[in-house]
Amino acid sequence: MSATDNTHDLTTGAEPGIDVTAATPSQHPEVIDILVQAFAADPGFLRVIPQPDSDNQLLRSLFELQIEAQYSKDGHIDVATNEEDVIVGVALWDAPDAGHGAVDQAKILPRLIKIFGAHATKLVLREFTSARMHPRFPHWYLYTIATTPESRGTGVGSALLNHGLQRAGEEAVYLEATSTRAAQLYHRLGFVPLGYIPDNDDLTSEFAMWKPPTMPVS
Amino acid sequence: MSATDNTHDLTTGAEPGIDVTAATPSQHPEVIDILVQAFAADPGFLRVIPQPDSDNQLLRSLFELQIEAQYSKDGHIDVATNEEDVIVGVALWDAPDAGHGAVDQAKILPRLIKIFGAHATKLVLREFTSARMHPRFPHWYLYTIATTPESRGTGVGSALLNHGLQRAGEEAVYLEATSTRAAQLYHRLGFVPLGYIPDNDDLTSEFAMWKPPTMPVS
Numbered sequence: 001m002s003a004t005d006n007t008h009d010l011t012t013g014a015e016p017g018i019d020v021t022a023a024t025p026s027q028h029p030e031v032i033d034i035l036v037q038a039f040a041a042d043p044g045f046l047r048v049i050p051q052p053d054s055d056n057q058l059l060r061s062l063f064e065l066q067i068e069a070q071y072s073k074d075g076h077i078d079v080a081t082n083e084e085d086v087i088v089g090v091a092l093w094d095a096p097d098a099g100h101g102a103v104d105q106a107k108i109l110p111r112l113i114k115i116f117g118a119h120a121t122k123l124v125l126r127e128f129t130s131a132r133m134h135p136r137f138p139h140w141y142l143y144t145i146a147t148t149p150e151s152r153g154t155g156v157g158s159a160l161l162n163h164g165l166q167r168a169g170e171e172a173v174y175l176e177a178t179s180t181r182a183a184q185l186y187h188r189l190g191f192v193p194l195g196y197i198p199d200n201d202d203l204t205s206e207f208a209m210w211k212p213p214t215m216p217v218s
Numbered sequence: 219m220s221a222t223d224n225t226h227d228l229t230t231g232a233e234p235g236i237d238v239t240a241a242t243p244s245q246h247p248e249v250i251d252i253l254v255q256a257f258a259a260d261p262g263f264l265r266v267i268p269q270p271d272s273d274n275q276l277l278r279s280l281f282e283l284q285i286e287a288q289y290s291k292d293g294h295i296d297v298a299t300n301e302e303d304v305i306v307g308v309a310l311w312d313a314p315d316a317g318h319g320a321v322d323q324a325k326i327l328p329r330l331i332k333i334f335g336a337h338a339t340k341l342v343l344r345e346f347t348s349a350r351m352h353p354r355f356p357h358w359y360l361y362t363i364a365t366t367p368e369s370r371g372t373g374v375g376s377a378l379l380n381h382g383l384q385r386a387g388e389e390a391v392y393l394e395a396t397s398t399r400a401a402q403l404y405h406r407l408g409f410v411p412l413g414y415i416p417d418n419d420d421l422t423s424e425f426a427m428w429k430p431p432t433m434p435v436s
Contacts, residue, residue: 136351137413137426172413180436192410192430195355195390207434208355212410216425218398 018156020163023077023090028067031077031090035063038146043203044178048126050119061115062123066092069108071143078163080147080156088151091160094141096171126199130176133197133208139172140164161189165211173211183207236374238381241295241308246285249295249308253281256364261421262396266344268337279333280341284310287326289361296381298365298374307365307374311382314356314389344417348394351415351426357390358382379407383429391429401425 023031039045040056049058071077071092080089113120134141142164147156165173176197177183183193191209199205241249257263258274267276289295289310298307331338352359360382365374383391394415395401401411409427417423 133354135353135412139413172411180434183434184436187433192428193390193433194353194428195357195431210410210412210428210430212428213413215405215411216398216401218402 016155017083018088018154018159019081020078020159021081023079025072027079027087028072028077030087031079032060032063032067034087034090034148035144035146036060037149039144042178044206047199047201047203048123050116050122058116062112065108065111065115066143069111070094075143076164076167078160080160082151087148088154089145089147089156089160091145091164092143093164093167094143096138096140129199130197130206133176133194134174135172135194135210137172138213139174139210140168142173142175165189168211170214172213174208176206176208178206179204180207183209234373235301236306236372236377237299238296238377239299241297243290245297245305246290246295248305249297250278250281250285252305252308252366253362253364254278255367257362260396262424265417265419265421266341268334268340276334280330283326283329283333284361287329288312293361294382294385296378298378300369305366306369306372307363307378309363309378309382310361311385312359312361314358347417348415348424351394351412352392353390353412353428355390356431357392357428358386360391360393383407386429388432390431392426394424394426396424397422398425401427 036056036059040059045059049062053059067077075095076091076093078091078093079087082088109124112124116123142161145157145160173191175186175191177186186209187193189211191211194208194210197206197208254274254277258277263277267280271277285295293313294309294311296309296311297305300306327342330342334341360379363375363378391409393404393409395404404427405411407429409429412426412428415424415426
């Protein structure tokens with residue numbers, strides 16, 4: 001699962017007044033609020049979160065688990081703040097040395113089952129499919145970018161993405177775009193197509209993309 | 219394992235007088251001769267073929283097995299012929315719907331063991347590593363291009379490659395370049411880096427590359 005194109009905001013260019021930094025633990029609740037708000041109506045999450053999800057409690061639990069057990073340990077939680085120092089966006093990244101594989105996903109399995117009960121199966125299968133589709137070559141993984149509704153179109157998504165791409169440097173980046181429009185935006189930023197993530201429903205298929213590492217020099 | 223850069227000949231441009239066609243069964247012995255001659259001193263094959271390999275008998279057996287059990291069934295065997303209708307090069311491709319996975323490789327395992335005996339392990343492990351590194355997205359796989367020594371530098375490798383790329387059309391192509399020089403040639407033809415194939419020796423590491431499929435249209 002990926003939610004990388006929520007922002008509809010991956011314009012290139014300057015992002016005046018936007019600062020991107022690593023989230024402090026005290027910022028995690030606000031990060032989770034932004035993620036829940038951004039993805040409450042997202043097809044990718046609707047696909048795997050049991051419905052109805054009253055007050056988005058299950059979606060919230062999923063992000064809480066991912067932040068606590070995964071991204072605050074092996075990943076990067078980037079926050080974008082505006083000139084008033086208010087958080088207006090967040091990006092979650094896995095580093096190349098963090099496992100993105102099925103084995104690593106399995107570590108949080110008991111807690112997923114605790115939250116989702118019998119409904120965990122669909123979510124877990126989806127996560128395993130995604131993990132299995134990751135290229136076996138070292139890469140950064142952009143799991144998601146989310147912005148606050150009021151900040152969309154102001155370059156926040158772009159600032160978060162560029163921050164992550166600069167950190168990746170000469171290393172590869174992998175992501176799963178959740179719309180053709182998002183894929184086209186990533187394409188303009190140097191990502192090339194890998195292919196569609198297999199699924200068995202009628203929702204929009206996610207499209208895997210790769211920003212190549214630098215070429216070896218002779 | 220891959221041997222895609224044997225030809226040292228992947229120039230772009232016109233290839234006057236070179237014709238590329240599907241090999242007929244009667245051409246298979248000649249195809250195997252060209253492969254053996256091309257790769258008898260290749261690091262990629264020296265890595266996995268038990269040495270000494272008197273008269274290249276083991277290398278020949280490997281190509282015979284691959285041609286018969288794999289490429290004549292699920293793949294494409296392309297031959298390049300010159301104006302005198304002499305075969306001057308060969309390319310072996312797996313189609314996207316042919317499995318490149320470990321399971322498919324396992325099918326020829328009993329026959330590999332029969333040929334290589336205890337030495338099969340190294341070859342099999344290497345093949346499994348390669349199979350495991352293939353992206354999970356549909357793609358053509360260029361296993362190898364080989365040319366006759368006397369035809370090098372005459373555009374034969376280029377003609378074989380372009381023929382395969384045209385057949386692939388909008389679909390992705392995967393290969394493992396066995397030298398940085400080869401990787402740079404493929405890069406100029408639209409392949410992007412994935413990364414190095416893991417190995418545990420001091421020989422040159424193979425470098426996996428990807429020619430992206432076309433972007434989805436909105």
